[in-house]
Amino acid sequence: MPDRRPRADAVRNRETVLAAADALFTDSESARTVSMDDVAAAAGVGKGTLFRRFGDRDGLVRALFEARTDSLRQAVEHGPAPLGPRTAPRRRVLALLDALLTFKLANRHLSRALEETGSGSPYEATHYTWWHGTLRDTLLLLRGPASREDTGAPEAPEQPLDACAFTAHALLAAVRADLVEHLLGAEGASPEAVRAQLAAYAARVLDADGAP
Amino acid sequence: MPDRRPRADAVRNRETVLAAADALFTDSESARTVSMDDVAAAAGVGKGTLFRRFGDRDGLVRALFEARTDSLRQAVEHGPAPLGPRTAPRRRVLALLDALLTFKLANRHLSRALEETGSGSPYEATHYTWWHGTLRDTLLLLRGPASREDTGAPEAPEQPLDACAFTAHALLAAVRADLVEHLLGAEGASPEAVRAQLAAYAARVLDADGAP
DNA sequence: CCAACATACGGACCGTCAGTCCGTTTAGCA
DNA sequence: TGCTAAACGGACTGACGGTCCGTATGTTGG
Numbered sequence: 001m002p003d004r005r006p007r008a009d010a011v012r013n014r015e016t017v018l019a020a021a022d023a024l025f026t027d028s029e030s031a032r033t034v035s036m037d038d039v040a041a042a043a044g045v046g047k048g049t050l051f052r053r054f055g056d057r058d059g060l061v062r063a064l065f066e067a068r069t070d071s072l073r074q075a076v077e078h079g080p081a082p083l084g085p086r087t088a089p090r091r092r093v094l095a096l097l098d099a100l101l102t103f104k105l106a107n108r109h110l111s112r113a114l115e116e117t118g119s120g121s122p123y124e125a126t127h128y129t130w131w132h133g134t135l136r137d138t139l140l141l142l143r144g145p146a147s148r149e150d151t152g153a154p155e156a157p158e159q160p161l162d163a164c165a166f167t168a169h170a171l172l173a174a175v176r177a178d179l180v181e182h183l184l185g186a187e188g189a190s191p192e193a194v195r196a197q198l199a200a201y202a203a204r205v206l207d208a209d210g211a212p
Numbered sequence: 213m214p215d216r217r218p219r220a221d222a223v224r225n226r227e228t229v230l231a232a233a234d235a236l237f238t239d240s241e242s243a244r245t246v247s248m249d250d251v252a253a254a255a256g257v258g259k260g261t262l263f264r265r266f267g268d269r270d271g272l273v274r275a276l277f278e279a280r281t282d283s284l285r286q287a288v289e290h291g292p293a294p295l296g297p298r299t300a301p302r303r304r305v306l307a308l309l310d311a312l313l314t315f316k317l318a319n320r321h322l323s324r325a326l327e328e329t330g331s332g333s334p335y336e337a338t339h340y341t342w343w344h345g346t347l348r349d350t351l352l353l354l355r356g357p358a359s360r361e362d363t364g365a366p367e368a369p370e371q372p373l374d375a376c377a378f379t380a381h382a383l384l385a386a387v388r389a390d391l392v393e394h395l396l397g398a399e400g401a402s403p404e405a406v407r408a409q410l411a412a413y414a415a416r417v418l419d420a421d422g423a424p
Numbered sequence: 425c426c427a428a429c430a431t432a433c434g435g436a437c438c439g440t441c442a443g444t445c446c447g448t449t450t451a452g453c454a
Numbered sequence: 455t456g457c458t459a460a461a462c463g464g465a466c467t468g469a470c471g472g473t474c475c476g477t478a479t480g481t482t483g484g
Contacts, residue, residue, distance in 0.1 A: 047435065048433065173388060174382040178333040259463070269443090
């Protein structure tokens with residue numbers, strides 16, 4: 001009883017829908033103005049097909065986001081410096097943040113859609129927990145393996161809330177899509193200015209990190 | 213043709229609605245599960261009344277938030293140290309962040325409702341721009357008056373994106389309602405732990421702030 | 425090449441919800 | 455007490471996310 005490969009028209013439609021949704025999102029001001037009917041119509045596909053493929057609105061946005069994000073993720077997980085895992089921690093943290101910010105700058109609307117469309121908070125999304133885990137682990141390295149028995153009492157598998165985890169959250173919060181959008185839009189900042197400010201900010205956080 | 217004072221039943225209803233909405237929000241898991249019909253029913257008031265008073269969903273949430281936030285705002289604008297304007301900058305920044313976080317810890321659901329219900333981004337909301345302005349100005353003082361004749365450079369009303377403004381955004385992002393909720397909920401942190409982590413994080417940012 | 429089956433398709437349909445409209449009620453005033 | 459402007463309430467509308475099911479089509483075994 002082997003699982004058959006998916007039908008040809010199915011995969012074709014999947015691509016069509018993804019492309020249509022992408023175009024719609026990047027063209028529209030707010031992601032909320034794009035309805036599922038719009039996507040279906042733009043893709044020349046029935047609504048049923050849309051929901052069958054992606055489950056719900058969230059699923060569509062997630063699928064699109066993952067497709068666009070895949071190469072970045074590869075680079076972080078297996079690539080060379082400065083994003084890859086063999087980079088020196090401090091440099092890598094800065095590179096990770098800059099890469100994430102750059103992606104959001106280039107895909108503002110999609111990123112906003114992802115963060116605001118979630119039925120729950122964006123913090124439950126697997127892509128967030130992945131970024132957070134990666135960043136936290138790198139911060140842990142940066143801080144040095146020495147100070148690592150303190151956070152948890154020897155027998156406490158549940159750390160209350162370790163400093164690296166919080167720092168990772170706080171740094172990621174600084175590149176949230178709606179903030180980025182606001183800086184670019186209402187505050188009229190250039191992408192380069194935002195990147196420069198983030199880099200300076202992150203450097204300040206890191207430089208103070210080791211020394212209490 | 214003086215504007216008459218509002219009718220007695222109108223103000224009574226306003227309070228009733230606000231109280232009902234507050235109760236509903238704090239009881240419900242996600243603010244999105246509270247419909248306007250729910251509020252109207254709980255307040256024992258017609259839907260028309262609700263919308264006449266508050267304009268739309270956003271208006272209701274904003275009104276409620278402002279009512280709950282008012283005393284804090286007073287304390288920041290005119291109160292004594294550590295929140296008031298006469299506090300030493302470093303101490304005041306820490307106090308502001310802690311006060312804001314404490315408020316969000318105590319009013320999780322309302323705060324989340326405020327941030328996620330906005331038709332636009334939360335960054336356009338006046339309460340955000342107020343917090344951001346206050347924080348930025350205090351950071352400016354902290355950094356020293358030296359580097360500061362530029363803001364109102366006679367001919368440059370548009371600064372590109374100054375470091376204090378960005379830092380203020382980044383620090384405020386660390387206390388966003390959904391992050392706070394996540395830390396408390398999914399990560400099981402205690403309110404005190406979150407406050408401690410935020411204080412430590414902010415201190416790191418500030419201590420590095422002066423020295424490039 | 426054909427038949428039969430699994431899979432996918434489409435769009436009518438449903439429930440919910442924000443927001444509107446308008447006929448009715450009532451507070452406030454002279 | 456009677457008049458009027460203000461407020462009230464709830465039926466109604468339009469839009470949207472999501473479901474259902476009869477129909478069409480790619481795929482596979484004979």
